[in-house]
Amino acid sequence: MNTSVFFLALRRVRVPLIVLIVIYAVSTLGLTLIPGIDAHGQPTPPMGFFHAFYFVSYTASTIGFGEIPNAFSDAQRMWVTVCIFLSVIGWSYSIISLLGLVQDKGFQQVLMSGRFRRRVRHLGEPFYIVCGCGETGMLIARALDREGIRVVALERDDARVQELELEDFNADILVMCADAAQPLNLLMAGLKHRSCRGVLAITDDDAANLSVAIASRLINPGLMVVARVANPSIERNMMSFGTHYVVNHFEKFADYLAQAIQSPSWFRLVDLLTGLPGQEVSERHDPPVGDWVVCGYGLFGQAVVRNLDRHGVSLTVIAPELHLPVSVRHIVGHGMEAEPLRQAGIESAVGIVAGSDNDTNNLSIAMTAKEINSELFVVVRQNRVANEVLFDAYDADFTMVPSRIVARECMALITSPLLPRFLRHIRAWVDESAATLASQLEELCGHRVPLVWSVRLNASEAPAVHRLLMIAQARVALGILRRDPADRQRSLPLLPLLLVRDGRDQEMPGDDTVLHAGDDLLFAGTRAARFAQNLTLDNQNALDYVVTGDDAQGLLWRCLSPRKRPADGVTRQAG
């Protein structure tokens, strides 16, 4: 791309350069033909080429040393006047065409994409490509940035790109105004870069996401691909060619809602584990069991009906469409009006879902319904983050914000790939055990959303522990990883959730579980706990201290002090 900028510039300066050369040549030539005059008024032969060129050089560049070497004759002065005007015109023309080139939109585009490509190429640390930096993309970019993961973003809208560039990020976010659906732009964003970890296709256009997903699968099959989708048929299409994760926010929310009605504690736990870490835990709202009313039968309405139906919740749909599947109890009308709501039995219902694609209508539905039945549990769908103020003021029991849901899912997938696995397991749990775990976590993290992270016991992620396991052949218990490396008597505010070994999962592993090299572990806890644990995993001395209680010693002291006894939690194997 650099060379193309260079050649483009060269082609544009062709005419100005030729004009300059001609002007210089004509001026010099003229001066070598016109006779001069000496101090006594006698004519002298004309200047040589050397002096003529010297004179033209300093005159044309407006330095103007004067008439050197001798005072000029009148004929020479006449010619020099012509030369001065010619050269001024020539230089102005050249400078104007250069400025025009710099301001040219196409040229700037080429320049920008060249710089973007270069910066992406020089990225040394792992990064994710975020396609589409709308509300969702912004949330994800910010969250990734907080985690210390670099982001390369593609966004079609020029105004959004400029907004992004003004945002305050820890590390520079590389953003480019380009259509992510074009494979070439994806390549430019580093699709084949060795540090690229994954592609997040989260534009609000299903078709664009589909083409990003296909392009990524074809060009770099090793990458993790997460795609956002709203339409079930496109979702099936994506799954068919092996997109790793498809986030359908409508389906996801509907599923959570249905699960929450069935098993409130389960939902509480999921909410804790997938929330944005560090935020205040939201107040508990358990959706009640009973009759529900759903307003709107778009993609979201259909997903809600499908999921609630599956859990045997009886419901009535209010939608302006005349023909709905016969299995759905259906009132034709708009939920903003009281009459259809009454027909749908709002007085006896326990909850309402305001799920149209218009925020104002949704709020109107919710308020009208609440007027009629003040006991209602209200779920509203918020389409635009910009309307947050309104929804905050209304304060529904549940607010469904698509961009939040997608952002949370994506973050969970990136920062803790084991989490979806764990969430699948706890679906089978009884409500009480989920409740216990949820309250334990809340207690540990001081009523804030815990951080969830994965650890793999290998040489790169946990060098100290890996060494101890592989070289010293020691038996290390899981409890070691829960001790504070500053004071080994204290345990860190974290909980092990899942242990994966050779494809077999162990939920909630106990402290005495023996660790093996290559184990995958999932933890939840505070950010501080994670850093402390990281120290134990990385640092030989910290690990020694946690294991034995001895502080780090130099070589000399190690020789002088008596041999260490094997400490609790670790036993060295004979031989």
Place this chain on the structure above:
Amino acid sequence: MLSSYAVANRAASSPALETVPMNLEKVVFGFFIVLAATLNFGFFIGNIDNPVHHHIYELFAAIVVNLIATVLKFGDRTQIGAVHLSTSLVADLQLVAAACVWAIAVHVTGEGMSPDVTTSVVSLSGGALFANVVSVVLLIVETVMLRR
């Protein structure tokens, strides 16, 4: 020209357009390349150490035309365009070196156009002539390729 090469090539390959239409850009391009070579040759020809045979105005004209020919070759990304540009740059370098030798001999050291100086100026321009001949050959090759 070099950009029009692709266009002309496409036209030649389509059966409906048998002849390539004359192109003013090509005329100018060819004109300057050939003129650069002829002027250079005019300066070069003659006894190598006889300043009378090598007029300095001819050297001046050769330098100016060569510079213009170089600029005309800017911005072509094809292989043949790159070679064109490099031959022109070589010719420029040689001719400017010749002019420098002349300027130093005549104006700085005051030696004047002695047979020694004349010989070195003319031989430098001879090198440039060779580069210019390569340029002309390339031009001919390109033309022949197009007409095929």
